[in-house]
Amino acid sequence: MSAHAADVTVDSTAREQAAAVRTGDISARELLDLHLTRIAERNPELNAVVSLDEERAREGAHAADEALAHGDEVGPLHGLPFAFKDTHAVAGWRTTFGSPLFADHVPDADELLVERVRRAGVVVMGKTNVPEFASGSHTFNPVFGTTLNPHDPTRSAGGSSGGAACALASGMVPLADGSDMGGSLRNPASFCGVVGLRPSLGRVPEWPLYNQWETTSVGGPMARNVGDLALLLSVMAGPDPRAPQALGDPGSTFAPPVRGSLAGLRVAVSPDLGGLLEVDHEVAAVVESSRSVLASLGAQVSADVPDLAEADDTFRTLRAWHLQAKLGTRLAEHRASFKRSLADNIDLGATLSGADVARAYTQRTTLSERMRLWFLDHDLLVLPVSQVPPFPADQEFPHEINGAPMKTYLDWMCAAYLITVTGCPAISVPFGTTRDGLPVGVQLVAAHGRDRFLLEAAAALEAR
Structure with missing residues (x-):
């Protein structure tokens, strides 16, 4: 290893590594070895990286070094070790979706997000663990087992991008991809102390989809800091003719450096969205503490909240409908291979009428317009990412918050999924800890399309 290479570690920023x-200063092979060493140290306990293939990764790193030696033009992520979320199809790599039905599944082609990240030059090592079909914000499945929190391995790493967030926080990967329907990029970021962005609808196009007009779930980036996240978003974002709802801004719009200021911004802070959320007292205290920090950075801080009264029914209806459309046939044929909570949600989708779905889409339109108007008088909304700190890993979901019972496996995730159905971009930024030292993030939300502004605001808060 060269003298300069000694300055690079797995904990260096992704920008420094690239x-x-x-x-x-360091070869792709040397950088891969550093990460494989860290994986060997941490992964046996944490179980974040799955389907690891060291031999193929070394071949990829060798090819990356050869490309540089030949003077080839290379992408912005050239030589960075990478593990894709195990719900994202990677050609030639085992992709299980966390389901025994796909335990031996090897896709023939990359999906669009993977295609873009691979084209940017990453060295693929394997996949990151997920809940079954990415359902639920706790990462466990019958194929690979449970992913644990790197700050306290008795606790959940969140989900559904839990393997990604855990691998990032523990230095096994420098960047990670994920997806987010009800908080799957934001919740694990908060639980593991990293940054996760749910982009605006259309910002990160997805293809293929069973329904190109389905806009509840989006792909997006995770990183250990906002600048690294911007680097990955610059690769993921941008239009594609296969994705008719893609926004037109090129990916380069989001490239680092990202520097921002909160001075003069109109920021609304609410730990409970005006009483809509039951929030753990320690989490609420962390969100509340952001008021004085934001004010000290020059923001005009208020307690205003948008009216999201219809968002819960909207999300639950659309989620059940989409799960039934996507997985209903498989459930009918293989019910024993589905976890109970997911099967129940799919069954609920089968009971919905056309009027139910129409109501949800009408409400979603109302919510989108209401947020557009609300953001004419505000720049940012700050609220919890998750309503609880990381919970015990042997629970499927938290059963109560402050003594209030949670009736379903979705109840504790409202803070994230109520924002989902507005279409607005939202980012989870590490902000504090519980008394036990568990990470707690805050969620920053901006108007639809203002992803670059949101990154700049998050960078300003991060820099405090």
Whole structure:
């Protein structure tokens, strides 16, 4: 290893690692070895990276070094080790969706997000663990087992991008991809102390989809800091002719450096969205503490909240409908291979009428317009990411918050999924800890399409 290479560690920023590979200060092979060493140290306990293939990863790193040696033009992620979320199809790599029905599934083609990240030059090592069909914000499945929290391995790493967040926080990967329907990029970021962005609808196009007009779930980036997240978003974002709802801004719009200021911004802070949320007292205290920090950075802080009264019914109806449309046939044929909570949600979708779905879409339109108007008088909304700190890993979901019972496996995730159905971009930024030292993030929300502004605001808060 060269003298300069000794300056690069798995805990260096992704931008530092990529720059070091590009300048020859470290080879892609040396960088891969550093990460494989960290995986060997942490993964047996944490179980974040699955389907690891060291031999193929070494071949990829060798090819990355050869490309540089030949003077080839390389992408912005050239030589960075990468593990894709196990719900994202990677050609030639086992992709299980966390389901025994796909335990041996190997896709023939990359999906669009994977295609873009691979084209940017990553060295694929494997996949990151997920809940079954990415359902629920706790990462466990019958194929690979449970992913644990790197800050306290008795606790959940969140989900559904739990393997991604855990791998990032523990230095097994420098960047990670994920997806988010009800908080799957934001919740694990909060639980593991990293940054996760649910982009605006259309910002990160997805293809193929069973329904190109389905807009509840989006793909997006995770990283250990906002600048690294911007780097990955710049690769993921941008229009594609296969995705008719993609926004037109090129990915380069989001490239680092990301510097922002909160001075003069109109920021509304609410730990409970005006009483809509039951929030753990320690989590609420962390969100409340952001008021003085934001004010000290020059923001005009208020307690205003948008009216999201219809959002719960809207999300639950659309989620059940989409799960039934996507998985109903498989459930009918293989019910014993589905976890109970997911099967119940799919069954609920089968009971919905056309009028139910129409009501949900009408409400969603109302919510989107209401948020557009609300953001004419506000720049940012700050609220919890998750209503609880990381909970015990042997629970499927938290059964109560402050003594109030949670009736379903979705109840404790409202803070994230109520924002989902507005279409607005939302980012989870590490902000505090519980008395036990467990990470707690805050969620920043901006108007639809203002993803670059949201990154800049998050960077300003991070820099405090």
